[in-house]
Amino acid sequence: MTYDDPIEMQNVSRSFGGPPVLSDLNLTVRPRSIYGFLGRNGAGKTTALRMLAGLIKPHRGEVRVLGGDPFTAGAEERQWIGYMSEKPMLPGSTRVSSITAMARALYPQWDTAMEEALLSKYEIGRRARFSTLSAGRQRLLAFIMAIAQRPKVLLLDEPAANLDVVARREILDDILGLIRDSECTVLFSTHILSDVERVADEIGILAKGSLRVSEPLDSLKDSIRQFHCFGFTNGVPREELPGAFRVSRTREDVTITMRTHPEITPESLARRWSCQCESRALSLEDIFVELSLNQS
Amino acid sequence: MNKNKQLWALIKFQLSVYPLIALVVMPLAIGAMFYSNSIVYLVNLHYDPPLDQMLSEQNLFLVAIFGMALLAPEIARTAASAQIPTGSEFVLTRAVDRPLVLRSRAVLYYFVVLILPLIALPLAATQPSLQVGEFSATAQQQVIEALPGSMAMDGAPYESRHDILVPHGAVLVAAWRFWVILAVAIIGEAFVMLIYPFQWRRWLLWVGFFLLVFASTSFLIFADHSSKHVTFTKRMFFGFVAHQPVIWLCTLAALVMAHLWGERRFAGAEQ
Numbered sequence: 001m002t003y004d005d006p007i008e009m010q011n012v013s014r015s016f017g018g019p020p021v022l023s024d025l026n027l028t029v030r031p032r033s034i035y036g037f038l039g040r041n042g043a044g045k046t047t048a049l050r051m052l053a054g055l056i057k058p059h060r061g062e063v064r065v066l067g068g069d070p071f072t073a074g075a076e077e078r079q080w081i082g083y084m085s086e087k088p089m090l091p092g093s094t095r096v097s098s099i100t101a102m103a104r105a106l107y108p109q110w111d112t113a114m115e116e117a118l119l120s121k122y123e124i125g126r127r128a129r130f131s132t133l134s135a136g137r138q139r140l141l142a143f144i145m146a147i148a149q150r151p152k153v154l155l156l157d158e159p160a161a162n163l164d165v166v167a168r169r170e171i172l173d174d175i176l177g178l179i180r181d182s183e184c185t186v187l188f189s190t191h192i193l194s195d196v197e198r199v200a201d202e203i204g205i206l207a208k209g210s211l212r213v214s215e216p217l218d219s220l221k222d223s224i225r226q227f228h229c230f231g232f233t234n235g236v237p238r239e240e241l242p243g244a245f246r247v248s249r250t251r252e253d254v255t256i257t258m259r260t261h262p263e264i265t266p267e268s269l270a271r272r273w274s275c276q277c278e279s280r281a282l283s284l285e286d287i288f289v290e291l292s293l294n295q296s
Numbered sequence: 297m298n299k300n301k302q303l304w305a306l307i308k309f310q311l312s313v314y315p316l317i318a319l320v321v322m323p324l325a326i327g328a329m330f331y332s333n334s335i336v337y338l339v340n341l342h343y344d345p346p347l348d349q350m351l352s353e354q355n356l357f358l359v360a361i362f363g364m365a366l367l368a369p370e371i372a373r374t375a376a377s378a379q380i381p382t383g384s385e386f387v388l389t390r391a392v393d394r395p396l397v398l399r400s401r402a403v404l405y406y407f408v409v410l411i412l413p414l415i416a417l418p419l420a421a422t423q424p425s426l427q428v429g430e431f432s433a434t435a436q437q438q439v440i441e442a443l444p445g446s447m448a449m450d451g452a453p454y455e456s457r458h459d460i461l462v463p464h465g466a467v468l469v470a471a472w473r474f475w476v477i478l479a480v481a482i483i484g485e486a487f488v489m490l491i492y493p494f495q496w497r498r499w500l501l502w503v504g505f506f507l508l509v510f511a512s513t514s515f516l517i518f519a520d521h522s523s524k525h526v527t528f529t530k531r532m533f534f535g536f537v538a539h540q541p542v543i544w545l546c547t548l549a550a551l552v553m554a555h556l557w558g559e560r561r562f563a564g565a566e567q
Contacts, residue, residue: 017495053389055567075297079391089386091313098312105305106391108297149391 003067006031006153006185007052012061013209014047021047023209025061029187029202034179036200036217037189040292043206045189046086049157052187053083065153079107082151084142086158086189092131096124099145107149115148121170135162143171147178154178156188160195168192172199193284203284205291212245212291217284224287225279227256227266233274246290257282257290302392306400313383314366319408322362326477327412347428347439350469351529356480357509359409363484364501366405367398370567371488371497385567395559402485402555409481413474417467426465430458438526442534443468471540472533478547482554489558493565 007029014022022044029035039045050056051063054070063070068077090099096119104110119126122140124133133141139162146154154175160168176199178184190196196203197217204214213220230253237254240247244258254273258264266277282290311319364371369382387397427449430436436458440446449459462468491500526534536543 050567055385055388057566075302075391075393078389079297081389083389085385085389087385088381090381090383093315094312094383098309102305102309103390105301105308106297145386 003064005029006066007035007187008062008064009048009051009058010062010064012048012051012058012063014044014051014056014059020209022051022058025206025210027204027211027214029185031185032179032183033201034175034186034188034199036196036203037187037206038191038193038196038203038288039189039206043292044209045206046157048206049083049155049187049189052153052155053081053085054078075106079109079149080152082146082149082154084139084146084154084156084159086161088130088135088138089142089145090130092129094130095126096128096130096133096141097126099130099141100126103145103149109150111148111150114150115144118144118148118174122167136164136167139163140167140171143174147174150178150182150184152183152185154184154186154188156186158190159188160190160192168195169198175199193288197284205288207292213287220287221281221284223260224257224282224290225260226282226286226290227254227258227264227269227277227279229254229256229269229273229275229277231276237273239273246293297391297393299393299396303396303400303403306387306392306396307403309383309387310400310404314404322408323411325358326362326409327416346430346435347533348527348529350426350428351472351533356476357505359477359480360484360487360505360508362409363405363481363488364505366408367401367485367488368492368562371492371501388567394563398489398559398562399555402558405485406478406481409477410474413470413477416470417474420466420470424464424467426462426469428460428462428465430460433458436460438530442526442530443537468533468537472536475536475543475547478551482547482551485558486554489554489561492558492561 005028007027009025009027012022012025012027013020021042025044025048027048037045037048047056051058052065052070054065054073057071065073065081066077070077070081073081100115100119103115104112118140122137122144124137124141124144130138130141139159143156143159146156156175159171159175163171172195175186175188179186188200200217202214202216203220205212215223232252236249236251241256241258241261241264243261243264244256246257248255266279269275270277370384384397388394428439430439436448439460439462440448443462443465446460446462446465449461487504488501491497491504494500
């Protein structure tokens with residue numbers, strides 16, 4: 001199956017009986033990139049990832065993974081899609097050895113050396129039952145099951161949840177290693193922004209079911225600024241600025257978060273509104289908060 | 297990818313998902329309910345139960361419970377148990393053809409519910425004759441007419457007893473029990489797969505479950521046990537004995553068709 005981008009979602013909408021969880025979502029992830037998927041709780045990240053994993057269907061729009069519909073994909077196509085759910089994945093009585101045995105049988109390309117190295121690194125015993133593993137080790141096992149199949153697309157839903165900082169960094173290093181050694185494309189959702197900053201080539205911020213931004217991290221940081229205007233001589237202006245996605249006004253000042261615009265600088269705003277104005281770059285966390293709070 | 301290899305890997309995995317004790321207890325539970333008459337017989341050697349009692353199956357709901365637990369554990373979740381994983385999401389996101397996931401579960405399901413009734417068939421053949429004690433001469437006559445080779449016996453321990461010797465009767469009853477469980481298992485699979493894609497499937501499942509319990513109990517309570525009429529259960533059994541080849545063929549066809557239909561439905565359903 002031919003494809004340009006390994007992950008594509010076009011105008012995807014989905015609801016679960018209430019308001020839409022995803023609403024005209026458009027998402028494209030380039031080959032061999034690491035895409036960080038951010039959003040508040042309930043923003044639709046897990047729904048989008050479950051759709052990409054072929055567990056649910058869109059009500060409207062099209063979902064493509066490696067050029068095919070993941071919901072109808074058979075074993076041949078599915079062997080190249082790695083998925084790690086945000087929830088514990090297996091009944092407690094299942095032994096680690098049973099899980100790995102099934103994986104070895106199902107995946108011709110299964111990397112046994114990687115599986116053994118990672119089980120040893122994360123100190124997960126083969127005879128252990130799933131219920132006896134800590135929540136963190138259960139996550140690590142799920143990660144091993146997704147990564148050792150040498151996928152072309154790796155979908156990770158909150159991979160670092162329940163993990164200590166050391167394990168989190170090790171997981172991120174493993175993801176980077178996988179990208180370095182293979183043709184893998186990674187899409188991962190997280191609330192931990194430092195993880196995104198550490199590894200992601202591109203980030204998408206999902207709010208109310210649609211992507212507010214989707215671009216490389218550096219470009220995003222360069223392109224979004226916050227202007228703080230105060231000391232108005234003619235009162236606080238009510239004017240809307242093009243490209244502003246959040247404006248907060250008090251009696252004395254205005255704070256505007258917006259994409260950089262050649263005609264809008266602190267000096268031009270100071271002249272326009274007869275005030276003082278300063279601008280500052282935003283951290284990823286600030287950008288995330290501003291975009292998530294934006295209701296438009 | 298080789299489907300047999302996939303199926304075998306999935307079956308082995310399904311076996312590992314359930315605690316060993318559950319896989320032992322489930323067949324024993326099915327066996328115990330069907331062979332309770334034999335247990336009664338062992339305790340009281342003078343007691344030859346009437347045919348109705350031998351054929352009764354008031355506990356068939358166990359087959360439905362196991363069907364639910366083994367074929368679609370994810371649909372019986374309550375809000376409280378929703379956090380306990382069933383492994384479905386994990387398996388369905390591996391490199392598998394989805395219909396094979398249901399097939400592997402079905403193999404385990406039919407194995408669990410049929411293994412003891414299946415073992416009972418050759419065991420029954422070792423002592424094929426069956427002695428039945430009916431409570432009226434009319435009932436005795438009905439059995440003798442319907443089951444070829446059966447004959448009235450003299451010397452019953454009580455005056456009210458009308459004993460009958462049925463050559464190969466034990467084999468016939470064992471085959472009937474096997475067939476009843478198989479038929480209920482097929483209906484159970486079809487029902488579970490019928491409701492599988494629906495949003496309210498959990499509630500539909502419990503409705504179906506209680507209907508089954510009610511229906512099987514009603515058979516006992518409301519069935520006409522008077523000596524003049526042949527009871528529904530007996531009529532079914534006599535029909536089964538008279539048309540065994542056709543019934544077995546139809547049952548096997550129903551098994552295959554219900555399962556293939558279920559596979560399609562399962563593969564097209566969301567998780």
